[in-house]
Amino acid sequence: MAGKKSKERNDYSGPIENKVDYDQFSKEFLLKLTRLWQDHWEAMINGIVRIGSQMEGIGPEKAMELLARTLETVTPPVMAKVAELAKIDINTVEGRCKVGMLGVDNIAEKYPAHWEVISDKEVILKYYHCNVLASGLVGDLEQLRMACMYVEPRYAMAYQNYPGVLPKVKVTMLKVPDSLTPKPGEPLCVWRFAFEE
Secondary structure: OOOOOOOOEOOOOOOOOOOOOHHHEOHHHHHHHHHHHHHHHHHHHHHHHHHHHHOOOOHHHHHHHHHHHHHHHHHHHHHHHHHHHHOOOOOOHHHHHHHHHOOOOOOOOOOOEEEEEEEOOEEEEEEOOOHHHHOOOOOOHHHHHHHHHHHHHHHHHHHHOOOOOOOOEEEEEEEOOOOOOOOOOOOOEEEEEEEOO
């Protein structure tokens, strides 16, 4: 029958097909698949820095610079399309933050956050849990702090700033972890997102 939609698939069992038709899969299956790719993304990003840090001639600084430059190159045009698709107002910092939250690497349950909108031009973000810290994905406190102060703000700005769109958002770390054993109830890190003056 023309126009009749087939039953949604909850798995990919059966014979191999010439292409994967994602439109056939159920929402539940796609969400589970996305979560697995989120885990993969997180492990890969942290792995680039960790493995690069251990490679002769590279070290942590070059590994982090490679990661930051790559993210700054590939992310902004994609996030501009995400903003358009989601119909988000990108004329406020809150809007830009919302776009960033739609990146498929955003694993909300692993990084519970508290957002505070100060104004159209400024937003504060506090994290009380960090999966990288909790899972031991980082070698030592110095490497973690370097990533927090150097890579993470650049990564966040790549998600907030789109080609040809002004004003740009500047991300400043107001607090980063000061220990590998965080104090209960205190934010591990505090971020400030604000339009550049």
